[in-house]
Amino acid sequence: MQRKSTIYDIAAKLNVSVATVSRALNDKPNISAKTKKLVLKTAAEMHYEQNLLAVALKSGRSQNVGVIVPRIDSYFFSTVIKGIEEALNPYHYNVIICQTYRDKNTELTKIEALLNSQVDAIFISTSNDNEAAYERVLEKNVPLIFFDRTTDIETASSVTINDFEGGYQATKHLINSGCKKIAHFSGDQNIPIFRERFLGYRKALDDFAIDYNENLVIKTRSSLEEGKNAVKNLISQNILPDAIFSAIDYAALGAIQELQEGGYKIPEEISVIGFSNEPFTKFMELSITTINQFPLEMGKMAAQIFLEQLDSADAKIIKKVVLNPELILRKTTKEISVIDK
């Protein structure tokens, strides 16, 4: 049987003192954040096992963190969660997940339940305005990190993507590939991420001197059906566009199915771009051009902010990280004949 690793082994490997290793493992002061991280990483690599219960009792920490998302059955959210877990695993944090179905009261209940469970941090993607509850979490000194869908609270950290830029990139690509009449399936404009995508769309139209036509903007929710209905809507108004930028992948797929049933050629007659890079956008025979939101990186970054806050208990670090999205070109858009400027 293999001998278990001890703190002596870790000290020897890193050429530091046993006291240093102990300080790192037991979360004591007088050690640099850099050294501490190195020790924890090495301990994880050497499969060093602390008595976790003893650690929790000593430190007053549960080693549990909570993640609250609107829904888990989405590639985006489940991948952010995976990113958080991957980043926190070496530090023996246990992630528990709650979903709100976007309901404001459910979100409140989940926050309370996590606080009652003594979690060490809460990661949340909100579509509600439970500001009072968020403030309460922060007052309790429980780190609260927002991702994707954030709040206006100044003192809360967040990791978001630049949705405006995503909307801009998508629309600009359609224009550069020769499209002139570009519809937008917009999502709920009360939710900031969708408002930003819409504003990016508008800005691109402006920059390329294309008139904005509000009849071409249709509010859709995340379903195939709503994408289909939006296309029917445009056809019935006799204003079928030469391109659709959908802020939602599912609505983009619904649009594509409806257009194909109507005999329209994609992308020759109509180009389509989605948003989120849901796995099916890649799987389809006619794979769908979409926007990568880097969910794994988002989760890792959110976890990193939490770890930094732990390192500096006195001076709480507030970070607002904004990731840049990336356009993924696939088969539902035309190639660009002129150079992308």
Added chain:
Amino acid sequence: MQRKSTIYDIAAKLNVSVATVSRALNDKPNISAKTKKLVLKTAAEMHYEQNLLAVALKSGRSQNVGVIVPRIDSYFFSTVIKGIEEALNPYHYNVIICQTYRDKNTELTKIEALLNSQVDAIFISTSNDNEAAYERVLEKNVPLIFFDRTTDIETASSVTINDFEGGYQATKHLINSGCKKIAHFSGDQNIPIFRERFLGYRKALDDFAIDYNENLVIKTRSSLEEGKNAVKNLISQNILPDAIFSAIDYAALGAIQELQEGGYKIPEEISVIGFSNEPFTKFMELSITTINQFPLEMGKMAAQIFLEQLDSADAKIIKKVVLNPELILRKTTKEISVIDK
């Protein structure tokens, strides 16, 4: 402002005594399970709000239940969880979710974390053998309900589907539609659900007097890549079949993509059936024939077993529910010319 509902309103509406309503809401004895459920349902409909914290303090319950799954980024598991939440919402239970990535130690950690959080029940889909931990949960009188992937412990309740029957139905359908050389992509045979699907496949071959050929059985994991490789494998051996029954939807899709790249016609030359009814199987232009495992019903059923156990604290009810799967016919299989027997 609307007046809040009181227990007097509930009693009046149901024509029962206030004492009865109180017994139901506070989980006291001397009330039938039927009446109790009716009261709780009516209370929920009338938006009656108890002081939950007071209830928890009185009853020693946290009103939290935990769900442990291998991964959340699967239609099947996220839908089971939705079923559990829908069934428990009227009873003010709060669901917290953990994923194990199928790792045995991670599963142990999650069970401990949930017990430490004082959950009132644990729902688990396991692919590990943490029997000692399961026994510990049961000894603590915390209801433990298995779903999909279960254990051999006699005293644990479970809701599963008849995977054998699913494998049998899929294979029988292929035979009835004229296929004679049927490959099987089998999944990890150490996991009971995959072993059962394989046994169903074998039984159907036997029943229709088709010789079993072990070269046609290829172990695949849940990825497109493994499905593609399995097809390459068959081609390289020069034993391309006229049908594939894949125990995994993702491997089925990979196989279809590889076959299409090779110029094979589906279903004319080769039929393909998957398993699980992942959303993409429906979305594809060439929609994929697959097996419905009724995940929403499975979740609701599991929640129901928990509620029944609550109702009868003295005589603990053990239930082993087995759901029957359903074959969903789509475009990757041929129509049956003879009558299905």
